[in-house]
Amino acid sequence: MQKQIEQQSLTINFFMTFIVAISGIIVYFLTNIQALLLDGFFSFISFLSAIIGIYISRISHRKTARYPHGLHFLEPLYAIFKSILILLLLLLALINASETALQYFLAGEGEVLDVGPILPYTFFVVSLCFALSFYNHYQNKKIHGLSTILAAEAKGSLIDGLQSLGAGLAFALLYVIPIKGPLGFLHYTGDFFVTAISVICLISEPIKMFHQAFIELSHGLALDQEITEPIDDLILKHFQDLLPHVNYEIIKIGMSVKVKIYIEHEQTEILAETLAIRTPFLKELQQTYSNAHVEMIYT
Template sequence: MHQKQIEKKALLITAVFNFFSGTAGIIVYILTGLNAILLDGVFTFIAFLSAVVAILISQNSHKQTKSFPQGLHFMEPLYGVFKAAFTLFLLGMTVVESASDAYAYFVEGIGAPIVPGPALPYAFLMAVLCILLSFYLRRMNQSIHHASTMLAAESKSSLIDGLISAGVGLAVLVIRLVAIDGTFGFLHYTGDFFIIIFLVIVSIKEPIDVLKESSKELFGATLDDGETIQAVRMIVKEGLAIKEDDVLDILVYKQGMKLVANVVIQDPEPEVLKTCLDAKPALQETLNAKFPHIELVFTF
């Protein structure tokens, strides 16, 4: 199956799952009033909307236009940047919201006890499903040599969603086990604040990693995926009938699914130049067999 087809199928599955689970989360929040459930539900529903956007980008990023003759591949890392930035914003807003409730209880003595309702079965079910979805997306991306920036972003987003759901479930379980008039009775009023703080600390690394990697792709940094670089270099060196000393370096760039293999030749003689140009069509075909969206470039 073509890389784009695999990506689109995985994103479609993600969108359908996130729509139903996000809707369920918002319904459970209305029934319980738990801020942690609101974080979980809104996070998942936004993941649905972003998955829809990702599908549209996946369908169009390879298309060439007059202004962008090399295609619109920059849209894929741009998506990753916005998705990660919005995830960080959402985590921050949830901390502020839950902290204000905790402040009102501890300082002003204002607050209502948490009503768990159906939160416990919902949270643990969502945790299992989200983590399974994360592993599925990661495996699909592995099957296309980690070519999809969007699948990487969605995989980490689903993992965060699963961790949030698991944390909510644990918090609700603790609240059910603690007596409201006991030493830890305050958890009935502020339990979701503590679990949100814990979850943000645990999960914040994921969107930061996506933001960093997507930004590097967007601004044209060289690829640091050792496996892909090694595969490209091996194919190029085997396909070029010139001395290895003539090749100064082989640089690999990635922007979305598009790869660029830049073969830097030092002090080329006319014979070396001719050999490279003659070998380019066959070498390009060999590279495309493993990496469908790759462009071979020689720099002399």
């Protein structure tokens, strides 16, 4: 069920991001504004990643001789590569826009920005991106925030929408700024300032995405309360009488959740009782997280 929700959501992402990407690229060719190229190719990356995400979502649960618990590591790996692509795109757009601004300030050469179709484009794209981000977040919340892929897509759509909104509002100011006035240089260099501000405001998001995905890929402990609280409640329900002698850790890798339960080695009676509780605990745990595993460890 959880995988079905993830795959349905990614299919919606596939179609929506394709529309947004095509819109951005078309408007870029009409205006030749670098910030819109950033916007269009950002959406194009989201479109391509949706295709990859659908494929990973379909195969990550498969078990092999080498990976008996499945290929769930592909999900944080996907988020890592997507965050790197976003960072590279932001930096490349900033470099390209800087070249145009330097050419104007140093040589006095440049072309007046054509902002004709900016406002209708901005309204259309921002509406789609924000709606898609909310949809991804809502769908992920339905499965307790378990999907690393949907979390990455929600953040990517939000970044795309904010970048489009910032660019649209900034370029809209050019409608009221006289080209012969003291701020007239913005008609030639506004592209650079919008791109620079967008990069500064948005660059932290792919870094956060990378950090979270790396924690998952390196088997770091899950700290997200939306994921851990249901498990904490189940631990308390099943192991309440044994908690002074039992510790546990929660590790999330993609949509796979592993609960490691540590038992004191010398307490053989506690070990036997814990092993007896393991089956009903795992059964109830898998009702919430279908790809959950329990590992018992001596200490």
